[in-house]
Amino acid sequence: MTGIAEKLIKNTNAFKIICGDKKRGELGHAYLIVCSDGVMLKDYLKLFASLIACENDGACGVCRPCRLIEKEAYADCDFYPKEGDKIKTADIDDLVSKTIIKPIENDVRLFVLVGAENMTAEAQNKILKTLEEPPKNVCILIGAASDNTLLPTVKSRVKRLDIPPFSDGEIRRTLEKDYPDKRKLDAAIALGGGRIGSVIKAYTEGNAEKMQNFCREVLFSMRSSKEVPQYSCKINKDNLKDFISILKSEVANLLIKDKEKAEENGYATGALIAISDMLSEKERAVYFNANTVMVADSILLAILGEKYRWQKL
Numbered sequence: 001m002t003g004i005a006e007k008l009i010k011n012t013n014a015f016k017i018i019c020g021d022k023k024r025g026e027l028g029h030a031y032l033i034v035c036s037d038g039v040m041l042k043d044y045l046k047l048f049a050s051l052i053a054c055e056n057d058g059a060c061g062v063c064r065p066c067r068l069i070e071k072e073a074y075a076d077c078d079f080y081p082k083e084g085d086k087i088k089t090a091d092i093d094d095l096v097s098k099t100i101i102k103p104i105e106n107d108v109r110l111f112v113l114v115g116a117e118n119m120t121a122e123a124q125n126k127i128l129k130t131l132e133e134p135p136k137n138v139c140i141l142i143g144a145a146s147d148n149t150l151l152p153t154v155k156s157r158v159k160r161l162d163i164p165p166f167s168d169g170e171i172r173r174t175l176e177k178d179y180p181d182k183r184k185l186d187a188a189i190a191l192g193g194g195r196i197g198s199v200i201k202a203y204t205e206g207n208a209e210k211m212q213n214f215c216r217e218v219l220f221s222m223r224s225s226k227e228v229p230q231y232s233c234k235i236n237k238d239n240l241k242d243f244i245s246i247l248k249s250e251v252a253n254l255l256i257k258d259k260e261k262a263e264e265n266g267y268a269t270g271a272l273i274a275i276s277d278m279l280s281e282k283e284r285a286v287y288f289n290a291n292t293v294m295v296a297d298s299i300l301l302a303i304l305g306e307k308y309r310w311q312k313l
Helices: 002-010 013-023 041-053 064-070 089-098 121-132 168-175 182-192 196-205 207-221 225-232 240-256 259-264 269-287 292-312
Strands: 030-035 077-080 109-114 138-144 159-163
Touching: 002 013, 002 041, 002 168, 002 196, 013 041, 013 159, 030 041, 041 064, 041 077, 041 109, 041 138, 064 077, 077 089, 089 109, 089 121, 121 138, 168 182, 168 196, 182 196, 182 207, 182 240, 196 207, 207 240, 207 292, 225 292, 240 259, 240 269, 240 292, 259 269, 269 292
Parallel strands: 030 138, 030 159, 077 109, 109 138
Antiparallel strands: none
């Protein structure tokens, strides 16, 4: 998927900062790249790695390093985790052992950590010394969908760069050629929250539309705490993140675009703001492996609580 969003990534401040660091010969020893688009995160990190290793002008996609990094076959670039989706101590042991090896083909030896929000605390503690006293000619790219689970000691030893959500117009122009169903694409963009990976997933899988309808049912049909169990039973570990993400999008639409519908259904502006803030907190809780049933129940009860609390004010 790397080519899909290449132009967008190259226009981000994050890409421009690393490009400038490289041109000035001031490349950092470690960058924390925070991007909420977990689906595309690895593809984005490949572009950053290619930028650093490129023989031409910034992730050209043509030179040997760029082509091999895309295939994860470049001798001077290692990707982690090696297995599964969680960076473990074995991955960090492997990384640390390789930092003392001089680059084979390039001036810089690259290490790419994908999904650092899932890195165990033990693994984070193990990488601290390397981040604090990095060997010469080593650059570590740490990619995370969120920095909530990263230790403060890790965050203090890296240069943080953010990739913010893209606008609806940017995503539409990027995807409309490969995803030609305009109505379907517009619906997917509405659910994607500025994340290209989420938009593509919503477009291709079709599950997002069902979740969107469920979220609207929660907002507009759920009346009392007695009804909470009939809704919470439809939320599980596999769909909890999508539920929170799409629910946040629906609340934002009521808050910004459809205030009349919000009022018709008894939602004051203050209630919607409080619900949005609550969902952001629950999103962080999910990253810490919070109990699914407890999170689902607390979300549903909080929606009812804020809705009726603001009606009384």
